[in-house]
Amino acid sequence: MNGNPANGKDCSPVSDCIHCSVRHLAVCSALSAEEVHALEQVTTSYAVDNGATLARAGEDRLHVYTLTAGALRLVRTLADGRRLVTGFVLPGDYVGLSGSDTYRYDIEAIADSRVCRVGVAQMRELRLRYTHLERKLLQRACQELDNAQDSALALARMQPPEKLADFILRLAERQARHQGSGNRVALPMGRGDIADHLGLTMETVSRTFTKLRQSNLIALPHLTVVEILDREGLENLASDGLE
Amino acid sequence: MNGNPANGKDCSPVSDCIHCSVRHLAVCSALSAEEVHALEQVTTSYAVDNGATLARAGEDRLHVYTLTAGALRLVRTLADGRRLVTGFVLPGDYVGLSGSDTYRYDIEAIADSRVCRVGVAQMRELRLRYTHLERKLLQRACQELDNAQDSALALARMQPPEKLADFILRLAERQARHQGSGNRVALPMGRGDIADHLGLTMETVSRTFTKLRQSNLIALPHLTVVEILDREGLENLASDGLE
DNA sequence: CGGCGCTTTGAAGACTCTCAACGACTGTGG
């Protein structure tokens, strides 16, 4: 509810990137110890409460972020309230690859989170100074582009069970980067968020979860946890892409 | 029909980038005259017949392309034939921003075209040598990312008339970069391609065209030409994005 | 001029959405 991420407590203006738990995942991994030091000078680490908004669509794009803990959602809203959740941000992800001067989506925390914030101007300077960083960002942008195209395929042409299977598998793969967790997938987002990410309604998402459960493809030990029972079956459903 | 782009005739192994008609639009614009010369050494300009396939999904990603004339489509196909046209490529556009070792879509010519082809290895070398180029590619990747997110919003949440209005306006904007043409938009792609780009059927696209025509928003002087009669009305339909 | 491919139009049907009520879980206050 608090629009301002700076909540006084739990905000360290100078960070400790070297010991960062997601450094191996984040774009910072492109930097040497010395270069990381330069990054620290312009980085602020913030705690962000669940439900807080980091930025709103249309505002001047003043900062870029790297998530170190928790989860964010990127949301675009049409005039009449129709929503698209462009993406979910997990620890190690970078938010700031855009050609626009203004934010193109709201950035909202869906769990108690922690972000590293850098001004776009400072980031630009770092990019110019350290070509590794620019290279890493390009690489990241290409990956996100691939990812966006996968999402588009799902949005345009898949049926609800296929969409959900695809979503679960891709989330599982992303989480596997952190914990080597096998078949349990955490769902930090609500059913409505999943619906707005897959172009469905919350009701359809709910019905589809039950369908997958009744088919013994997944189990739902908790509202926020999916257990993959039949990975092959899920992958089969998600069609696994190309012809 | 011809899978091999090299058709013998009309293929200049050494190009003339300096006088290229789309140089101001393409990524090459980041290069100095001298640097362009280095690019020329590794570039081949090909004529590509309408209907020809430049690459297939799954093949090793050996080349990147810049389109200098004509039009291409990028196509992903599911096992059962469902298609998504990921995007249309117009002169000046770059095809090759991907994190994958293999092509993620078929690249097909939908008009008699001409491309500049560069090997990925050579391109990588140029990127390392000329940081302008890498910077330009990052900028381009960010723009494409923005674009992909706009497409996702349309795919997920817009209704057919909104999708089509949005599509026409965005195509018009892209074509305006070339000819300063005002209200006439060329449609190099067929109705089926538009359908597979917007997540609809060909029939729905056709019906929606007639609807927009009957609403006096557009005219269709030819199958392949749209004339925008009421730009404001179209933009209104397309909702123009944010809340 | 005739044939072929693409597009348009029409009618029936399937699917998801909408609307509505029920159920489960969480956190709070008595």
Add this chain to the structure above:
DNA sequence: CCACAGTCGTTGAGAGTCTTCAAAGCGCCG
């Protein structure tokens, strides 16, 4: 510790929209 209220998710019935299937129209090229 229990009861309760609020939020979020699930389940059900009906309606609307796009799709599917089918046929006719149009333009292009031989």
